[in-house]
Amino acid sequence: MIPAFSRPWLFLAVGLAWFFLLLWPLLGIHADGTLTFDKSFQVWIRVAVAATIFVGLRQLNKAGAFNYITRPLAKVRESGQSAASLIPKPVWILLALAVALAYPQFTGRYAQDVAVSVLVYVCLGLGLNVVVGLAGLLDLGYIAFYGVGAYTYALLSVHYGVPFWLCLPIAAMLASLAGCIIGYPTLRMRGDYLAIVTLGFGEIIRIILNNWMELTNGPNGILGIEAPSMIVPDFEDGLGFEFISLRKLQYLYYVVLFLAVFTIVAVHRLNFSRIGRAWEAIREDETAAELMGVNTFLLKLLAYAMGAVFGGLAGAFFAARMRFVSPESFTFLESAMVLAMVVLGGLGSIPGVILGALALVALPEVFRGFELYRMLAFGGAMTLMMLVRPAGLWPAKRMGRRSEEAE
Structure with missing residues (x-):
C-alpha cells in the first residue's frame, strides 16, 4: 500500500519517464540517422524541475504550509465576488460588448x-453545445454542418452571385436539413454507438465534397468567393446608396462578432426555454424523460437541427473570409477540436464554451515559439487543466449525471 503523501511523487516519476520516452524520438532522432540525447535531456530537465516544484508546492499547500497566504487571499476573493455580484449582469454584458467592439481599434492585424x-x-x-451539452448526444461529425454552410455560400456566390447576407439563412436551412438527415438514423442509439455513427456521417459528407467533381470541384476546391458587402448611404451627390465590400480584416471581425452575438443570444434563449429544459431532461435520463411525456424522438432531432444551424452560419462566414473552400478544411480533427472546446469550457455552459474556444485557439499561438514540441506543450496544458478542473473552466449551473454514467 503506497502512503498518501508519496503517491503524487510516484505518479510524477512515472509521468516524467513516459514524457522522456515521448520527447526523445522528437528531438533525438535526426534525418541523417544519428541519435543524440543532449537536446532532449535539456528540455526534459526543465520540465522535470518545473513539475517537481509544482508538486512540491501542492503538497506543502495540502499540509497547510501556506495558510497564512491562502486564507487572506480567499477572503479577498470572496469580497471581490460579493462586490462583483452587486453590479447587475447587463452592465457586465455591455462592458464585454464595448471591449469587443473597440478591440480592432487597439490591436494589429495578427491579433485581429x-x-x-x-x-x-x-x-x-x-x-455543438446544443447537441452535446444540452441534449447529451455525443456528435463526432459536427464539422460536416460547417462544411455544408461553407459550400452553400461558395456555390451560390460563384455560380449565381447571391450576396452573403442572403445566403446566411439559406446556409443555415441546408445545414439544418443535413442535421435532420444525419440525426434521424441515430435517434435510437446512445453512447459509443451514437459517436461512431456520427463520425461515419461526418466522413461521408467530407468524401462527397471531395469526390463530387461536377458540383464541388473535388479536392481542388472553389475559388473566387465574394466577400460580404453592405449598402451604406452616400451624400456626395444628394441622398444615394452604394455597395461596400467588407474585405478588410477589421470589417470581417465585426461581421463574425455579429454572428457570434446572435449565436450566444439564440443558444441562451434555447437553454432557458421549455425546449432547453426538455433537452436537459433527455441528457440526465432519457428513459425517465420519455416516461414523463417528453417527446424524445422529435426533441433529439430538433437538437441536431438547431446545432447544425449555427455550424452552417459559421461555415458561410468561413467561406466568405477565406474566399476559397476545399474538403481539407472539414476533417475529423476539426470536429475533435470543437468537441474539446465544449468539454474544456464546460458542458452546457455558454461562458465556458467561449473560454474553451479562447483557450484552444490562443494557446497554440502562445506556444508557437516552441516549434516542434508546441503541440506537446499544448496537450500538456490541456491535460493539466482537465485534472485541475474536470468539470470545465466555467461549469454549467444545471448539470447532473446520466443514469448510464452512474451504472
Whole structure:
C-alpha cells in the first residue's frame, strides 16, 4: 500500500519517464540517422524541475504550509465576488460588448486574425453545445454542418452571385436539413454507438465534397468567393446608396462578432426555454424523460437541427473570409477540436464554451515559439487543466449525471 503523501511523487516519476520516452524520438532522432540525447535531456530537465516544484508546492499547500497566504487571499476573493455580484449582469454584458467592439481599434492585424478565428470557433462550439451539452448526444461529425454552410455560400456566390447576407439563412436551412438527415438514423442509439455513427456521417459528407467533381470541384476546391458587402448611404451627390465590400480584416471581425452575438443570444434563449429544459431532461435520463411525456424522438432531432444551424452560419462566414473552400478544411480533427472546446469550457455552459474556444485557439499561438514540441506543450496544458478542473473552466449551473454514467 503506497502512503498518501508519496503517491503524487510516484505518479510524477512515472509521468516524467513516459514524457522522456515521448520527447526523445522528437528531438533525438535526426534525418541523417544519428541519435543524440543532449537536446532532449535539456528540455526534459526543465520540465522535470518545473513539475517537481509544482508538486512540491501542492503538497506543502495540502499540509497547510501556506495558510497564512491562502486564507487572506480567499477572503479577498470572496469580497471581490460579493462586490462583483452587486453590479447587475447587463452592465457586465455591455462592458464585454464595448471591449469587443473597440478591440480592432487597439490591436494589429495578427491579433485581429486570431480574434476572428476565436469567434468562428465560438459559433461552432455553441452549436455543438446544443447537441452535446444540452441534449447529451455525443456528435463526432459536427464539422460536416460547417462544411455544408461553407459550400452553400461558395456555390451560390460563384455560380449565381447571391450576396452573403442572403445566403446566411439559406446556409443555415441546408445545414439544418443535413442535421435532420444525419440525426434521424441515430435517434435510437446512445453512447459509443451514437459517436461512431456520427463520425461515419461526418466522413461521408467530407468524401462527397471531395469526390463530387461536377458540383464541388473535388479536392481542388472553389475559388473566387465574394466577400460580404453592405449598402451604406452616400451624400456626395444628394441622398444615394452604394455597395461596400467588407474585405478588410477589421470589417470581417465585426461581421463574425455579429454572428457570434446572435449565436450566444439564440443558444441562451434555447437553454432557458421549455425546449432547453426538455433537452436537459433527455441528457440526465432519457428513459425517465420519455416516461414523463417528453417527446424524445422529435426533441433529439430538433437538437441536431438547431446545432447544425449555427455550424452552417459559421461555415458561410468561413467561406466568405477565406474566399476559397476545399474538403481539407472539414476533417475529423476539426470536429475533435470543437468537441474539446465544449468539454474544456464546460458542458452546457455558454461562458465556458467561449473560454474553451479562447483557450484552444490562443494557446497554440502562445506556444508557437516552441516549434516542434508546441503541440506537446499544448496537450500538456490541456491535460493539466482537465485534472485541475474536470468539470470545465466555467461549469454549467444545471448539470447532473446520466443514469448510464452512474451504472
